[in-house]
Structures are given as structure tokens and as C-alpha cells.
Amino acid sequence: MSDALAMGGYGPFVWSSFGLTLAVMVTCIWQARAAQAKTQRVLRSRLEAMESNK
Amino acid sequence: MWTFFHKLASPPHFYRLAAKMIPWFAMAALLLVGYGTVAGLFLAPPDYQQGDAFRIIYVHVPSAYLSMMAYSVMAIAAGIGLIWRMKLAHSVAAAAAPIGAWFTFLALATGSIWGRPMWGTWWEWGDPRMMSELVLLFLYFGYMALRSAIDDLAKADKASAVLALVGAVNLPIIHFSVEWWTSLHQGPTLVRADGPAIATDMLWPLLANIFGFTFFFGAVLLMRVRTEVLLRERRSGWVKRLLLETA
Numbered sequence: 001m002s003d004a005l006a007m008g009g010y011g012p013f014v015w016s017s018f019g020l021t022l023a024v025m026v027t028c029i030w031q032a033r034a035a036q037a038k039t040q041r042v043l044r045s046r047l048e049a050m051e052s053n054k
Numbered sequence: 055m056w057t058f059f060h061k062l063a064s065p066p067h068f069y070r071l072a073a074k075m076i077p078w079f080a081m082a083a084l085l086l087v088g089y090g091t092v093a094g095l096f097l098a099p100p101d102y103q104q105g106d107a108f109r110i111i112y113v114h115v116p117s118a119y120l121s122m123m124a125y126s127v128m129a130i131a132a133g134i135g136l137i138w139r140m141k142l143a144h145s146v147a148a149a150a151a152p153i154g155a156w157f158t159f160l161a162l163a164t165g166s167i168w169g170r171p172m173w174g175t176w177w178e179w180g181d182p183r184m185m186s187e188l189v190l191l192f193l194y195f196g197y198m199a200l201r202s203a204i205d206d207l208a209k210a211d212k213a214s215a216v217l218a219l220v221g222a223v224n225l226p227i228i229h230f231s232v233e234w235w236t237s238l239h240q241g242p243t244l245v246r247a248d249g250p251a252i253a254t255d256m257l258w259p260l261l262a263n264i265f266g267f268t269f270f271f272g273a274v275l276l277m278r279v280r281t282e283v284l285l286r287e288r289r290s291g292w293v294k295r296l297l298l299e300t301a
Contacts, residue, residue, distance in 0.1 A: 004095070004096065007105075007106035007107070007109065008100060008105040008106035008107070009105070009106075010105060010106050010107035010171055013107060013110065013167050013168065013170065013171055014095075014106060014107065014109050014110055016167055017110045017113050017114065017163075017164045017167050017168070018091070018095070018112075018113055020113075020160065020163055020164065020167075021113040021117065021160060021164065024156050024157070024159070024160050025270065027156065028152075028153055028156055028270075028274050029274060029277075031152065032274050032277040032278050032281070033277070035278065035281050036277060036280065036281045036284075039281050039284050039285055040284065040297065040300075043284065043285075043288050043293070043297055044297045044298070047294055047297050047298060048298075051298075
């Protein structure tokens with residue numbers, strides 16, 4: 001286990017690379033989901049406002 | 055067969071089809087990247103020169119590949135949008151940009167982290183590979199900035215499409231930079247006339263991650279294109295029905 005963490009002395013370099021990759025991937029997914037949710041919310045409220053003004 | 059492609063250009067059809075495809079792409083990405091990462095970190099043997107540090111290859115190369123692949127998707131989609139005036143093509147280009155930018159950043163960052171122990175430097179101004187990849191990042195930013203700077207969507211589509219196409223010249227420059235000029239970066243290992251120059255048990259996790267990252271890109275791209283479609287088609291009947299139904 002500690003061998004895996006140490007990575008022959010290069011541990012910080014290897015693990016920060018993989019950690020950064022994971023962080024970027026999670027951010028990509030999160031951003032896409034947030035944009036979809038926000039767009040749906042904004043469009044829906046505008047639509048409902050239009051409907052109630054009729 | 056042509057009906058399949060014709061229907062793809064229809065926004066509501068694409069919207070529904072993309073929703074069905076996303077989970078499959080996500081699952082493929084998870085399985086491939088899962089295997090590639092575990093095998094790359096723990097099963098592949100250490101490199102005789104670089105030891106365990108070489109394992110950064112399993113995120114660095116797929117990121118760099120994705121940075122360029124996303125740009126190709128963006129440029130091709132932009133070209134299709136420009137020539138055939140397909141809104142959906144412009145949507146794909148716009149959706150690809152932020153993902154490509156992130157992975158360009160990741161390629162630069164992981165490359166920098168790898169470079170520190172291996173070549174003694176985080177960064178080298180004037181290194182052709184680093185510079186051309188940095189320019190790629192700026193091209194992505196420029197594309198996104200141009201789009202948000204122009205209010206008229208049709209004009210924004212056209213202007214950003216031209217930028218995407220012109221910037222595509224950077225892709226062969228990035229790839230051949232290590233052959234044309236002197237660089238800290240090593241020459242091509244995979245895309246070579248003589249075939250890949252890497253041990254097989256090191257190669258499989260790398261290929262798995264490259265394909266896995268590609269499926270990941272596909273899934274996130276489809277998510278983003280759906281949002282673009284919703285926005286562009288907000289005045290159409292199908293969107294209104296969809297929004298009111300799922301309230």
C-alpha cells in the first residue's frame with residue numbers, strides 16, 4: 001500500500017496528476033449538468049410567466 | 055441510411071436520441087478508464103528509465119489527445135455549420151469548446167508535473183510542443199470569448215466558425231512540432247510509420263484510457279449539445295411542451 005503511494009519516490013507527481021484529472025472530469029460533468037438545469041429553470045419560468053400573462 | 059442522418063439534424067429527434075446515448079457512453083467511459091487507470095497505476099511494469107513517474111502517461115497522453123480531438127470536432131462541426139447552415143452543427147462546436155479547453159489545460163498541467171522530475175523544469179518557454187499546446191488553449195478561449203461577445207447568435211456562429219477553422223492549422227503543428235524542431239518533449243510513440251514503440255503491457259492501459267476519455271468526451275458533449283438545442287429552439291412547440299410537462 002505504501003509502495004503504491006510512494007510510486008518509487010515520484011508519488012506526489014503521479015498522484016497529483018491523477019487527482020487533477022479526476023477533478024477536471026468531475027468539473028466537466030458538473031458544469032454540463034448545472035447548465036442544463038439552469039437553462040430548463042430559466043426557460044420554464046419565462047414560459048410560465050408568459051402563460052399567466054395571457 | 056440517409057434518413058438516419060437527416061433525422062439527426064432535427065433538433066427534437068436529436069434531443070431524444072442524445073438522452074438515450076449518454077448513459078451508454080458514460081458506462082463505456084467508466085469501464086475503460088477504470089481498467090486503464092488501475093492497470094496503468096498498479097499492473098504495468100515500471101519504466102527502466104523513468105521508474106514509476108512514467109505512469110503520468112496514462113492521464114497526460116489521453117488528455118493531450120482529447121485536447122486535439124475536441125478541437126477537430128469543433129472545427130469540423132463549425133465548418134459543416136458554415137457550409138450547410140446547420141444550427142445543430144454550430145451547437146456541437148459551441149458545446150465542444152469548454153470540454154476541449156479543460157483537457158488542453160490538463161495536458162499542459164500533467165505535462166508540467168511530469169517535466170519537473172524528468173527534465174528538471176515545470177515549463178520551458180520556446181519549447182515547440184508546450185507553446186503550440188498553449189496556443190491551442192488560447193484558441194479555445196478566443197472561440198468562447200468571441201461567441202459571448204457577439205449578441206446576434208447567427209453572427210456569433212459564423213464568426214466563431216471562421217476562427218475555429220483558421221485555428222485548425224495548429225493541430226498538425228502540435229503533432230509535428232517534436233519532429234520539426236528541437237523539443238524537450240519526446241517524439242511520437244503511438245502514431246508512427248513503424249507502429250507504436252511501447253511495450254505491450256504498458257500499451258493496453260494507455261489505449262483503454264484514450265478510448266475511455268473519448269467516450270467521456272462524447273457523453274459530456276451530448277449533454278451540452280442538448281442544452282444548446284433547448285436554448286436555440288426555445289420558441290418551438292416541442293420545447294414549450296417539454297418544459298411545461300416536466301415542471
